Amino acid sequence: MPKAQEFLDADQVIKASLNALGEAIDSIHSPLPPAFARAIQAERNLHLQIDAEFGLLTSTEAGLRMGSRSRTPRNLAxxxxxxxRLLAIVRGNSAYYPAFQFGSDGQPLLVVKQLRKLAQDSHWSERGVIEWLMSPTTYLNDQRPVDRLASxxxxxxxxxxxxxxASW
Incomplete structure (x- = not known):
């Protein structure tokens, strides 16, 4: 694709994004601090990264991956x-399951249940656990925990x- 077309395509994406964000902010009918909008965008970017790198499964897809033969496989997930036993990203009424938490057999990795229990005991949210898994940490020599989850x-x-x- 020629460079000029790439710029035109990017311009269309930016305009559509700004329009959608503007409509969403207007629907609140209240002033929104800019930091909130930045935080929401950062979270969405993380979800896009997870989807691109590992996949985000719907409840039905996760249930099928786990081997459900039910007419409603979403119930298993x-x-x-x-x-x-599983972590999910919740958007509205829908849950999306990062595929990194499933083993090659389709079952949830046992470590996920341990992490969920530890998170509960440490007052960490499910969202916080997913964000932590995707972030490099000095506790793992600047590697991401997600990259060691199975191995x-x-x-x-x-x-x-x-x-x-950690205590400060």
Whole structure:
């Protein structure tokens, strides 16, 4: 694609994004601090990164991956989440499951349940756990915990214990 067309395409994306953001902000009918808009955009960017790198599964897709043969496979994923075996990104009434938390057999990695329990004990949100997993940490030599989730779950748990319970 010629460079000029790339710029035109980017310009269209920017204009559409600004229009959509403006409409969303207008729908609140109240002043919104700029930091809120930046935080929401950063969160959406993270979700796009997770989707591009690992995939974000709907409840139905997650249930099917886990082997559900039910007419409503989404129930298996929802039940696993309620039992603390899965993490989800919630948007509106929908839950999206990062694919990094499933083993090659389609089942949730056991470390996820340990992380969810530790997060609860440490007063960390499900959203915070996902953000932490995707962020490089000095507790893992500047690697992301997500990159060790399947191969070295013990080091991820140890790093989470240190990071989530740090005293200053």
């Amino acid at each position: 929802s039940s696993a989440r309620l039992a603390g 070295d779950p013990k080091s991820v748990i140890e790093a989470a214990e240190l990071a989530w319970n």
